[in-house]
Amino acid sequence: QVQLQESGPGLVKPSETLSLTCGVSGYSISSGYYWGWIRQPPGKGLEWIGSVYHSGITYYNPSLKSRVTISVDTSRNQFSLKLSSVTAADTAVYYCVRLLIVGATTDYWGQGTLVTVSS
Amino acid sequence: EIVLTQSPGTLSLSPGERATLSCRASQSVSGSYLAWYQQKPGQAPRLLIYTASSRATGIPDRFSGSGSGTDFTLTISRLEPEDFAVYYCQQYGSSPRTFGQGTKLEIK
Numbered sequence: 001q002v003q004l005q006e007s008g009p010g011l012v013k014p015s016e017t018l019s020l021t022c023g024v025s026g027y028s029i030s031s032g033y034y035w036g037w038i039r040q041p042p043g044k045g046l047e048w049i050g051s052v053y054h055s056g057i058t059y060y061n062p063s064l065k066s067r068v069t070i071s072v073d074t075s076r077n078q079f080s081l082k083l084s085s086v087t088a089a090d091t092a093v094y095y096c097v098r099l100l101i102v103g104a105t106t107d108y109w110g111q112g113t114l115v116t117v118s119s
Numbered sequence: 120e121i122v123l124t125q126s127p128g129t130l131s132l133s134p135g136e137r138a139t140l141s142c143r144a145s146q147s148v149s150g151s152y153l154a155w156y157q158q159k160p161g162q163a164p165r166l167l168i169y170t171a172s173s174r175a176t177g178i179p180d181r182f183s184g185s186g187s188g189t190d191f192t193l194t195i196s197r198l199e200p201e202d203f204a205v206y207y208c209q210q211y212g213s214s215p216r217t218f219g220q221g222t223k224l225e226i227k
Contacts, residue, residue, distance in 0.1 A: 046164065046207055046218040061215045062120070095163055100154055100211055106175055109163035 002026040004096045004110035011116050018083040022096030030054045030074045034099045037081045039092040086117045121210050125219035131227040138195040140222045142208035147188045149212030155193045156207045
């Protein structure tokens, strides 16, 4: 069973960098699929932040591209998100996901972690 | 980017009734790569339907999806109490993948 678990600070100060890591168990990232981050502000909808392939190829949402870095560490079977220059608008539940892609029949989500941007 | 518009915003129905949720795209969804998710409070979204009409593993057959091009529908044939939740559509055929704003299905 594929499982994903987010970890990182739950509180980040404005203008600082939000950093989260997603640990994966039950599947080797090196075996394929795209791994990504999706966020959901409190009471609002879902927004794709970006994705990474095991080779390190990345895709980012154009609306966030200037502030986002997603990286993968296959030796630790984990991937990470960095979002710079955060504001209160970045307060959200952040999910790490093995993404549903063309040709796939399922996806896997972490439980989500709430990150609050506040001084 | 493809904008997905879901309607209605809120749907009030009773258990046993039929629910019809709509997702309209601003341009044609490549390959009908359109998915539907169910989300309950405090939980991650759960995949119900992929490629517009294929049920994900373990999803009851009262859930069905249809459509192509720019118009897609999720139908729940006979509502069970556990079906009251928020539903999202997502297109994943074009980058950036995008989500609709959600339809809240509430008990009448």
